[in-house]
Amino acid sequence: MVAETRNALTGSCHCGNIRYRLFAAHQGDALPQRACGCSFCRRMGARYTSDPEGELRIAIANPAAVSRYRFASGVVEFLVCTRCGGMPTAVTEIGNRTHAVINANTLDTPLDGDAPTVDFSGETLQEGEERRKRSWIGHVTIVFGEGQHE
Numbered sequence: 564m565v566a567e568t569r570n571a572l573t574g575s576c577h578c579g580n581i582r583y584r585l586f587a588a589h590q591g592d593a594l595p596q597r598a599c600g601c602s603f604c605r606r607m608g609a610r611y612t613s614d615p616e617g618e619l620r621i622a623i624a625n626p627a628a629v630s631r632y633r634f635a636s637g638v639v640e641f642l643v644c645t646r647c648g649g650m651p652t653a654v655t656e657i658g659n660r661t662h663a664v665i666n667a668n669t670l671d672t673p674l675d676g677d678a679p680t681v682d683f684s685g686e687t688l689q690e691g692e693e694r695r696k697r698s699w700i701g702h703v704t705i706v707f708g709e710g711q712h713e
């Protein structure tokens with residue numbers, strides 16, 4: 564595994580119930596940021612980043628304190644911590660694979676640069692899936708329980 568030689572970005576919700584580590588193929592300042600203009604993301608003030616060649620490990624200490632919020636088509640699950648209200652990541656299943664984006668506002672070290680707002684509301688379901696398959700993080704693992712943050 565070459566992950567250790569890659570650029571690792573860590574983040575979490577505010578209380579640390581949901582933590583993640585992104586092993587990115589690109590340096591942090593090369594990761595694109597975007598804000599989604601949908602009604603949920605606008606309310607959350609979320610700014611997203613992803614690296615399709617990266618690898619994301621999500622560690623959830625207490626799954627009972629995570630809301631897997633869905634709306635509209637319901638194909639994307641937003642992982643919201645019910646303890647602190649933070650939303651560090653969103654995931655979707657395409658085929659039998661999990662893809663994810665991270666909310667750049669929840670990184671331990673913020674990224675530089677702007678996050679232009681993008682409007683995906685005109686997409687068909689298939690266009691949305693193709694976009695996420697192309698641009699979201701394509702290697703995602705989720706582990707549960709205390710003491711597995713690393």
Ligand SMILES: [Zn+2]
Pocket residue numbers: 576577578579580581644645646647648649
């Ligand atoms: Zn939390």
